[in-house]
Amino acid sequence: PIAAEFLFLLHGAEREDMASFERVFNLFDGRSEAQVAQARTQWQAWRDVEGLEMRYFAQDDDGKWQQRA
16 A cells, blocks of 8 residues: 555546545646646546546746646
């Protein structure tokens, strides 16, 4: 067992125990239409899970991260 507080997901990965982590980061390539589509599907599914607080950040043209949702 791991005692990690944070979970980083890549390439559309998911885990059944995501709720046991303090924070979950879903990282994807915003230049890939397939990865963006998958991330949107995940967002919609996770949005309906009670008790989750979700935020979405994206880089602007200057490379700064800005919260979008």
